[in-house]
Amino acid sequence: MLSVIIMILGIVALVYGANFLVDGASSIAKRFNIPNLVIGLTIVAFGTSAPELVVNTIASIKGYSAITMGNVIGSNLINILIILGxxxxIxxxxxxxxxAYVEIPLSILAALTVLIMANDTFLDGFKNVIGRGDGIILLLFFLMFLAYNFYLTLNAKEDDEMAIKNYSMGVAIIAFLGGLILLIVGGKFIVxxxxxIAKGFGVSERVISLTIVALGTSLPELATSVVAAMKKNPDLAMGNCVGSNIFNIFFILGISTLIRPIEIASGENLELIFNLFAGxxxxxxxxxxxxLxxxxxxxMVLFYGIYLWDLL
Incomplete structure (x- = not known):
């Protein structure tokens, strides 16, 4: 019970930490006259994926490969099948x-890439590991995705000013540092x-990370997409989830493997295949x-239910 309470506190800390970090960093960037489009592409985009990044970084340092992989793939499945569903x-x-023609196919490419990397034993006969070389390849894909986004933003019309907190420099720095501390503490609590919890209930860390941890770290995407749908802003809802999936695999998984190579258990192919299927x-x-x-x-929600039933 104590572990469940600690996880809930960790999730709350992650969500608020990400918000404070984004608000503080955006306010600082605005004071240096950085354009809204660049702030949105970098700071805000990073903020929604910060929970996954922090949890994965801590899990990689501690050597919990099942949590590292499960958090990313579980978050991607929730983004597509649950949040978009x-x-x-609504x-x-x-x-x-x-x-439709670029970003969704790119998310499918990301899912296919990680599936191949996780099963390269069939190609070279070695143990199933996503190694540091694979991580470098994933990060190179991420740089190309980042360049593509910069191209889009430079050629887009900035119709509306993005709402950015107008903090003083002192308050902005405190918000940024406070958010960072909450993220780190929350991430450690969750891992x-x-x-x-896995030990207490006799289930694997993989199952816990694919469900509870992944849902907790996906809360920023869920909140953003539901609010966007209620405000009838479909582009934001769709782009938020698809972009997050690309970000999760190419950047977060890439960083995680650089910290520590990820060993792939035989059962983990289920979610990797389902991740590709969802895309x-x-x-x-x-x-x-x-x-949609x-x-x-x-x-889509029913398909996730079938997957969850099979997993549990």
């Missing part, structure tokens, strides 16, 4: 051409409690109509 049930999501399913749903409608959202 729920938001499209309000049908229109999909832009760039998202340590996940291990204890392909989303692509099939939106490629013709450029829209309610019945498709219901189907």
């Amino acid at each position: 729920i938001t499209s049930i 309000y049908p999501l229109a999909v832009s051409k760039t998202t 340590d409690s996940a291990v204890e 392909i399913l989303l692509f099939v749903f939106v490629i013709k109509s450029k829209k 409608v309610r019945w498709q959202g219901i189907a």
Whole structure:
């Protein structure tokens, strides 16, 4: 019970820490006259994935490979099947051409890449490990994705000013540092409690990380997408989840493997295959109509339920 309470506290610390860090960093950047588009692309985008990054960094340092992989893949499955599923049930999501033809296929490429890296024993006969060389390749993909985003932002019209907290420099620095401390403390709480909960309930760390940990670190994406759907801003909801999936694999998993190579257990192929399936399913749903409608959202949530039933 104590471990469950600690995990809840860790999740709360992660969510608030990410918000404080983004608000503080954005306010500092604005005072140095950095454009809104650049702030949105870097600081805000990083902020929604900061929980996954912190949890994975701590798990990698401590050698918990199951948590490192489970958090990323579990978050990606929740982003596509649960968050996009729920938001499209609330309000049908229109999909832009760039998202349908570039970003969703890129998320499928990310899922396929990590699946191949996790099973390269079939190619070279070695143990199934996503090593530091693989991590460098993932980070190179991330740099290309970052360059693509900069290209989009430079050619986009900035219609609305992004809401940025107008803190004084002192308050902004305190918010940034406070957010960073909350992220680190929350991440440590989550990793340590996940291990204890797994031991207490007699389940694997992999199952805990794929479900509870992944849901906790995906709360910023869930909140952003649901609010965007309620405000009838479908581009933000769709782009938030798809972009986060690309970010999670190419950047967060890339950083994690540089810290410590990830050993792949045989059972972990289930979620890797399902992660690829989820991306392909989303692509099939939106490629013709450029829209994700309610019945498709219901189907996606049901598919996640089938996956969860099989996992448990």
